[in-house]
Structure formats: structure tokens, C-alpha cells
Amino acid sequence: MPTLIDRHGVREDRWVVAHGEPAVAGGRAHASGEAPAGRAHAGDPSQPAPADGDAPPLAPGTAVLVPAHAWLAQRAYWQRHDGPLGVLLAPHDDPATIAADLPRLALIAVTFPSFTDGRGYSIARLLRERHGWRGPLRAVGDVQRDQLFLLARCGFDGFALRDDQDADEALTAFDDFTEVYQAATDRRALFERRPAAEAHTAGAARADTHRSGGADAVSSAAWTSTRTTPAQPGRAPAPSKSSSPS
Amino acid sequence: MYLYDPIDQRLVDERVAQYRDQTRRFLAGRLSDADFLPLRLQNGLYLQRHAPMLRVAIPYGLLTSRQLQRLAHIARTYDRGYGHFSTRQNLQFNWPKLEQVPDILAELADVQMHAIQTSGNCIRNITTDHFAAVAPDEIVDPLVWAELLRQWSTLHPEFAFLPRKFKIAISGARDDRAATLVHDIGLQARHDDSGAIGFRVIVGGGLGRTPMVGHAIREFIAWPHLLTYLEAILRVYNRYGRRDNKYKARIKILVKDRTPQGFAAEVDEEWRHLAGGPGTLEQAELDRVAARFTRPAYRPLPATSAYIDTMRQADPAFRRWHERNVHPHRVSGYAAVTLSLKRPAMAPGDATADQMDAIAGLAQRFSFGELRVTHEQNLVFADVERDRLYELWQALRPLGLASANVGLIGNVISCPGGDFCALANAVSIPVAQAIQHRFENLDYQYDIGELDLNISGCINACGHHHIGHIGILGVDKAGEEWYQVTIGGRQGASAAIGRIIGPAISREAVPDAVESLIRVYLSGRESETERFVDFVHRVGLDPFREAVYAHAD
Numbered sequence: 056m057p058t059l060i061d062r063h064g065v066r067e068d069r070w071v072v073a074h075g076e077p078a079v080a081g082g083r084a085h086a087s088g089e090a091p092a093g094r095a096h097a098g099d100p101s102q103p104a105p106a107d108g109d110a111p112p113l114a115p116g117t118a119v120l121v122p123a124h125a126w127l128a129q130r131a132y133w134q135r136h137d138g139p140l141g142v143l144l145a146p147h148d149d150p151a152t153i154a155a156d157l158p159r160l161a162l163i164a165v166t167f168p169s170f171t172d173g174r175g176y177s178i179a180r181l182l183r184e185r186h187g188w189r190g191p192l193r194a195v196g197d198v199q200r201d202q203l204f205l206l207a208r209c210g211f212d213g214f215a216l217r218d219d220q221d222a223d224e225a226l227t228a229f230d231d232f233t234e235v236y237q238a239a240t241d242r243r244a245l246f247e248r249r250p251a252a253e254a255h256t257a258g259a260a261r262a263d264t265h266r267s268g269g270a271d272a273v274s275s276a277a278w279t280s281t282r283t284t285p286a287q288p289g290r291a292p293a294p295s296k297s298s299s300p301s
Numbered sequence: 302m303y304l305y306d307p308i309d310q311r312l313v314d315e316r317v318a319q320y321r322d323q324t325r326r327f328l329a330g331r332l333s334d335a336d337f338l339p340l341r342l343q344n345g346l347y348l349q350r351h352a353p354m355l356r357v358a359i360p361y362g363l364l365t366s367r368q369l370q371r372l373a374h375i376a377r378t379y380d381r382g383y384g385h386f387s388t389r390q391n392l393q394f395n396w397p398k399l400e401q402v403p404d405i406l407a408e409l410a411d412v413q414m415h416a417i418q419t420s421g422n423c424i425r426n427i428t429t430d431h432f433a434a435v436a437p438d439e440i441v442d443p444l445v446w447a448e449l450l451r452q453w454s455t456l457h458p459e460f461a462f463l464p465r466k467f468k469i470a471i472s473g474a475r476d477d478r479a480a481t482l483v484h485d486i487g488l489q490a491r492h493d494d495s496g497a498i499g500f501r502v503i504v505g506g507g508l509g510r511t512p513m514v515g516h517a518i519r520e521f522i523a524w525p526h527l528l529t530y531l532e533a534i535l536r537v538y539n540r541y542g543r544r545d546n547k548y549k550a551r552i553k554i555l556v557k558d559r560t561p562q563g564f565a566a567e568v569d570e571e572w573r574h575l576a577g578g579p580g581t582l583e584q585a586e587l588d589r590v591a592a593r594f595t596r597p598a599y600r601p602l603p604a605t606s607a608y609i610d611t612m613r614q615a616d617p618a619f620r621r622w623h624e625r626n627v628h629p630h631r632v633s634g635y636a637a638v639t640l641s642l643k644r645p646a647m648a649p650g651d652a653t654a655d656q657m658d659a660i661a662g663l664a665q666r667f668s669f670g671e672l673r674v675t676h677e678q679n680l681v682f683a684d685v686e687r688d689r690l691y692e693l694w695q696a697l698r699p700l701g702l703a704s705a706n707v708g709l710i711g712n713v714i715s716c717p718g719g720d721f722c723a724l725a726n727a728v729s730i731p732v733a734q735a736i737q738h739r740f741e742n743l744d745y746q747y748d749i750g751e752l753d754l755n756i757s758g759c760i761n762a763c764g765h766h767h768i769g770h771i772g773i774l775g776v777d778k779a780g781e782e783w784y785q786v787t788i789g790g791r792q793g794a795s796a797a798i799g800r801i802i803g804p805a806i807s808r809e810a811v812p813d814a815v816e817s818l819i820r821v822y823l824s825g826r827e828s829e830t831e832r833f834v835d836f837v838h839r840v841g842l843d844p845f846r847e848a849v850y851a852h853a854d
Contacts, residue, residue, distance in 0.1 A: 170339075170462070171462050172462065172544060173422075173459070173461060173462030173463055173539055174539060174540055174544075176460075176461075176462070176539070177459055177536050177539050177540050178540075180459055180536075185574055201336075201340055202461075204458075205456075205458040205459075205461055206458075208458035209458050209459055221331075231318075231319045232312060232315045232316075232319075232456065233311065233315065234308050234311060234312060235312075235458075236312075236453060237453055237457050237458070237528075237580065238579035238580040239458050239459065243579045243580075244528075244579055244580045245308065245452070246582075246583065246585075246586040246589070247579065247580075247583075249589075252308060253308065257307070
């Protein structure tokens with residue numbers, strides 16, 4: 056089962072995926088056949104359409120993630136479920152098709168069938184920057200440590216790590232870079248923030264002098280601990296990693 | 302030269318640390334080959350035929366003496382004492398050890414260099430005119446724009462995993478020396494009717510398996526909007542470019558499928574949302590980047606040098622070199638000079654560590670401690686006092702860097718080919734050397750006149766064979782190395798893709814075939830001003846076919 060993290064720690068995953076497909080379709084981590092996040096076999100659009108008034112056969116209060124194609128085919132049916140609803144987008148899905156549904160949704164997840172399929176990055180930015188999605192946005196599938204920094208910049212705040220990933224190691228990825236050039240979901244372009252960014256770098260450079268000369272001598276933990284976290288208005292100081300069971 | 306500020310430096314240092322950690326996890330067996338592959342490629346590391354190959358970025362081809370000395374040091378310490386300048390204005394080391402690459406990257410970062418995005422399906426090194434900032438026909442200084450694009454594209458979060466590699470070239474001059482028509486995006490500086498500066502945007506050009514000349518999808522984008530407009534193009538490509546077939550994944554295929562007009566409309570629709578938003582450039586940023594470039598402290602000098610005029614009369618060899626390898630400069634009394642990395646004894650584009658050190662010293666003495674790498678695999682000293690050209694020429698000769706062959710057949714462009722590259726179908730360098738030997742006589746080269754001969758060892762076209770007046774492509778026929786010959790390709794504002802003259806020929810037959818092509822031209826040209834490539838476009842392929850294949854029989 057994939058471990059769910061956000062940038063501060065491991066998080067409990069209460070969402071189940073409606074419909075027969077695994078949430079992390081194509082994710083190599085699931086070649087073992089182990090299903091992610093308690094799959095529920097309900098609302099498969101290959102089955103006859105539900106009668107008027109039918110509701111998904113799910114316990115009230117269950118948080119259900121509905122694949123976009125199923126959602127688009129039977130919006131009314133899913134909305135009769137008594138519990139939180141989310142939509143799972145595949146890389147080829149157009150986020151504009153669910154733009155009008157956003158007020159009814161509690162989660163959007165985007166699938167990465169392979170980490171080299173970069174379409175999900177554009178989908179995330181469109182959801183955040185064009186369609187105004189402020190709720191949780193989760194990357195699922197072939198999600199590995201070395202893509203987390205980029206995913207976070209594009210607006211993802213939840214990451215269902217591929218099975219073999221080490222959550223503690225993954226949590227260091229958000230500090231891989233302390234500054235960025237381009238505008239994205241998280242920050243404006245560096246040149247639009249220059250004075251503040253430069254003041255921060257001057258401070259960080261002083262912290263750097265505490266590091267020993269050879270980078271080899273510095274463990275990865277030491278490397279991150281000597282860095283300051285970029286100031287983020289409205290964000291609480293980084294809490295210690297929570298380790299809720301997932 | 303652009304001087305890093307503390308943030309630029311910090312990012313490059315952090316990239317070294319990130320890659321060191323990735324390498325450590327790979328060597329510890331915690332990153333699989335498949336997972337490590339895109340990570341190492343995005344830092345320029347290929348696993349090649351004999352050893353890894355590391356491609357170092359030389360952003361827009363600009364180098365300082367100190368950086369070249371560091372490259373020489375790396376060549377000696379971590380490699381076999383030489384490097385290869387590529388057609389992408391980069392430098393490749395052919396023999397580094399995978400476990401030492403993080404140390405090499407740290408050496409590079411120490412002199413404000415890196416290998417970021419020199420490979421992989423991401424935005425690659427930005428290339429430009431090798432006479433940038435000194436060309437008399439310049440509209441804008443493309444160096445400033447290329448650096449802005451370098452920063453924008455470096456570690457871009459949305460475009461790190463595109464369908465395929467993505468190459469951007471920018472030209473600031475009227476004459477296009479940056480091959481903007483054969484890049485994924487080509488940018489050509491322009492003034493609009495009001496005199497405002499902006500860029501003509503060409504999309505979907507490229508060489509490789511499906512060579513195409515790009516299409517202008519926008520005649521003018523005002524400079525403040527350059528980055529947001531590029532983001533719109535990249536986003537449309539990232540979302541809709543084909544990912545099912547790597548041979549159909551370049552943006553040129555998408556542009557062709559959608560038609561250039563259809564693609565332009567999609568980009569405009571996307572850009573409508575981005576225009577004026579975050580990333581819209583400001584004059585202050587332009588000024589800031591421009592101010593971080595060191596500029597030569599030119600002396601007031603007369604436009605011509607009586608001494609050099611005398612030496613041109615007195616020394617025919619110098620006259621030839623001056624004619625071919627010395628180029629005009631916008632500042633009175635200065636010239637740009639091409640150092641040829643092409644001579645029969647050496648692989649095109651190769652330079653030894655000792656040569657690099659010597660060149661670095663000469664750049665210090667003659668050209669303000671800076672030099673450029675050209676897409677023709679030569680080097681340029683951009684700011685040489687005309688009065689000192691003879692002295693420079695004399696200093697270059699013993700180093701084997703004074704071949705007076707720029708624009709001539711001896712200036713062969715060649716990829717490393719099958720001797721080094723795992724992708725190649727056939728060797729390139731021995732073919733280049735055989736041709737250079739055949740045409741060693743400079744008088745003969747001069748008689749032939751302007752002729753670009755480009756060689757690629759496979760269809761990926763790193764040797765730009767499609768835009769050579771004569772192009773030679775290595776192909777595999779039942780496990781044997783054969784060569785396909787094209788003629789009529791050309792670069793520049795009227796770029797064209799060469800056409801195949803007939804069946805592939807054996808390696809041994811290549812020099813004879815080239816000689817046959819040249820004989821057809823020499824016996825048929827209207828005058829010495831009609832270049833080989835012009836002649837091809839006038840008479841067509843038939844006379845060349847007859848000559849080459851009659852000869853082969």
C-alpha cells in the first residue's frame with residue numbers, strides 16, 4: 056500500500072477509490088497486485104447505468120475518489136453518496152471538464168502512470184492557477200522521491216508514494232532547492248520577489264558556513280538540517296513528522 | 302560573461318548535492334537503472350559504448366578562460382586528457398567514471414558551470430549566435446535573452462518530463478547564425494512598426510529522423526511576454542505531444558498534426574490566460590541581467606590596421622586565414638576570430654587538455670579572457686584588436702588551431718559517431734578524416750569555395766547532416782556500416798533540408814563520391830560566385846546522381 060505524505064510528514068489516507076481500477080493505474084509498485092487504499096467496486100460504468108434515485112453502495116461517510124470518466128458519465132449518481140467525494144484524473148483528462156464541479160469536491164488526485172509522463176504537472180497548475188482549486192491535490196501512481204520538489208511547485212500537496220519509497224527520505228526532497236527561478240503555483244518568478252529572496256539567501260549563506268567543506272562528509276540529514284526553510288506566509292513552521300498509520 | 306549572483310550559485314550547488322545523493326542511492330542499489338536513467342540524463346550523463354559520457358553545458362556557447370582551464374583540469378583528472386565540443390555548443394567528456402561525476406559537477410559549479418538539462422526530455426541548453434554581442438547586424442544582444450531563458454528553463458517544474466527533448470535557439474541579428482529554423486523553438490529578434498523589441502517565434506523545426514523547417518506561429522511577441530508565451534507553447538506540447546512513440550514525440554509532429562495555424566490557435570488560447578500574469582518580464586529584470594554581464598573595455602582604435610594590411614600582402618597563408626577566419630565586429634578596430642578545431646589529424650570538435658589551456662591563455666592575451674563555442678564545433682575569440690591579428694595567427698599555428706577553412710570543405714561538422722556513441726549506426730570521425738585528407742590541399746578548398754559538409758553517425762543527426770550542403774549519414778545495412786549522401790541542405794534564413802541522391806554507399810566509397818559531387822559542380826558552375834549549394838538548387842540532383850553512381854559502377 057502506498058504511503059501518503061505531505062511536505063511535513065506521513066498522513067493517514069481515508070480515501071477509497073470507487074470502481075474497479077486501481078488508483079495508481081500503471082504504477083509499477085502495484086505489479087504485485089496489491090490494491091491501494093481499500094478499493095470499492097461500485098459504480099463501474101461498464102455495468103448497466105444505475106436507476107434513478109440509486110446511490111453508490113458505500114457506507115455513509117466513506118470518502119470516495121471517483122475516476123474522472125465515471126464522474127463525468129454519472130455525476131448525479133455519485134452525488135447521491137452521503138460522504139466526501141473526490142475525482143481522480145488520468146494524464147489525458149482535461150481538468151476543465153470538472154471545473155464546474157470543484158465546489159462539490161473534497162479531493163482531486165492525478166495519476167502518474169510513469170514518473171516520466173509529465174502531463175500531470177500541467178494538470179495541477181491548471182487546476183490551481185486557472186480553475187482556482189484550493190482543496191487537497193494528490194499525486195498518485197509512480198510517485199518517487201526525486202519528483203516531489205517539482206510536483207509540490209506545481210501545486211500538489213499530497214503524495215501517494217510508490218510502494219518501495221522510503222517516506223523519511225522522501226520528506227527531505229522538499230528541501231532539495233532553497234530557491235527557484237520561475238513562476239509556478241507556489242511562488243512568483245524570482246525576479247518578481249528579488250529583494251526578499253536576496254535577503255533570505257544572505258541569511259542562508261551564513262548558515263552554510265557551518266557546513267564542513269567536503270559534501271561527502273555531510274550526511275543527507277545534516278545537509279538539510281543546516282538549511283532554513285523558505286519563509287512562507289501563512290504556513291506554520293514545519294512540524295515534526297507525524298507518523299499516523301496509513 | 303554573465304556572473305552568477307549568490308542565488309545562481311546556490312542553485313547550482315544544490316543541484317550538485319541533489320545529484321550526489323541520487324548517485325549514492327543508485328550505487329547503493331536503492332535507485333533502479335530505470336529510475337536513475339532520467340535523473341542522470343537530466344544531468345548530462347549517458348552510459349555509452351565504452352564508458353559514461355558527460356555533457357557539460359556551455360550556456361549559449363560562452364566560456365571564460367578560467368572555465369576552459371577548469372575543463373582542461375577535468376579532462377586530465379577525470380578523463381583521458383581531451384574533450385569534444387558538440388554542435389549544441391556543449392562540451393562532452395567521453396571517459397568519466399559514474400561515481401566521480403558528482404565531483405566533476407562540483408568542480409564545474411566552482412567556476413559557475415553545470416550539466417543541468419544537457420540531456421533528457423526537458424528544455425536543453427539554450428543556443429545562440431556565436432557572434433552575439435559583437436555582430437554588426439545585431440538588433441538585440443541575444444546573450445541577455447539567452448541568460449533569461451537559461452534561468453527560466455533551469456529546473457522548470459512543469460516541463461521536466463516532456464514527451465521528448467526540447468531545444469530553443471535565439472538569434473538577435475538580421476542574419477540567422479543560430480539555426481533558429483531547425484529548433485523546437487526558434488526566436489528571431491525583431492522591431493515592430495513602433496520600434497519596440499520583440500521576437501518572431503518559429504516552432505516545430507528540427508533535424509533527426511523527420512527533418513523539418515519550422516513554422517512561424519507568431520510574427521511578433523513583445524519582449525515582456527516572451528516567457529509566458531513560451532510557457533503556453535510548452536504547456537500545449539506537454540499536454541498533447543505524443544508519448545506513445547518516441548519517434549513521433551517531438552513538437553514538430555504535433556505542429557504538423559494540428560497544422561501550424563491550428564497549433565498557433567491552441568497556443569494563443571492558452572496564452573490568453575497567462576499574458577500579463579506572473580513571469581511577465583520587466584525592464585528592471587532585463588537591466589539586472591544585462592548588468593551582470595562583464596563587457597570588454599574596448600579601446601578607441603582606427604577601423605583598419607595598416608600593419609595587418611601589409612602582412613596580408615606579404616604572407617599569403619595569413620591572407621587566407623584572414624579571409625576565412627576573421628569576421629567583422631561592431632566596434633571599430635576589433636574583429637572576431639574563428640579558431641578551427643578541424644584538421645585531418647584530429648576528430649572534428651576535439652580539443653586536448655593542453656590545447657584548452659593554451660587557448661585559455663591566448664583568450665586572456667587577445668580577447669578579454671573569453672571565448673565562444675560555435676555550433677560548427679569551432680571556437681571564437683570575439684574581441685581581438687585588428688592590429689594584433691598577425692600575432693594571434695602566429696600563436697595559433699603551432700597549436701594546430703589556424704586552419705584557414707571556415708566555410709570550406711575542410712571545416713567538416715561531425716558527431717562522435719560509432720567510435721564513442723552507443724546510438725550510432727556507423728563511425729563518423731574516420732569518414733570526416735578521410736574527406737579532410739582527400740581535400741587537404743587548401744588551394745583546392747579555396748577553388749571549391751563555400752561548402753558545408755556535415756556528418757552524422759545515425760538518424761539522430763547530431764552532426765546536422767540534413768543542413769549540410771553535402772550531408773553524410775551513417776546507416777546500418779544488415780549489420781554493416783553504409784553511408785547515405787544528401788545534397789542541397791543549408792542553414793540560415795533560407796534553411797533547407799538536403800535530399801538523398803541515391804542508395805547508400807560503403808565507407809571506402811565516400812571520399813570518391815564527395816569528389817564526384819564536387820567535380821560536377823566545378824565543371825558546371827556559372828561562375829565562382831555560384832556556390833555549390835546554389836548550383837544544386839539550380840540544376841537538381843540528376844547530374845550528381847549520374848556522376849556518383851556511374852563512378853561507383
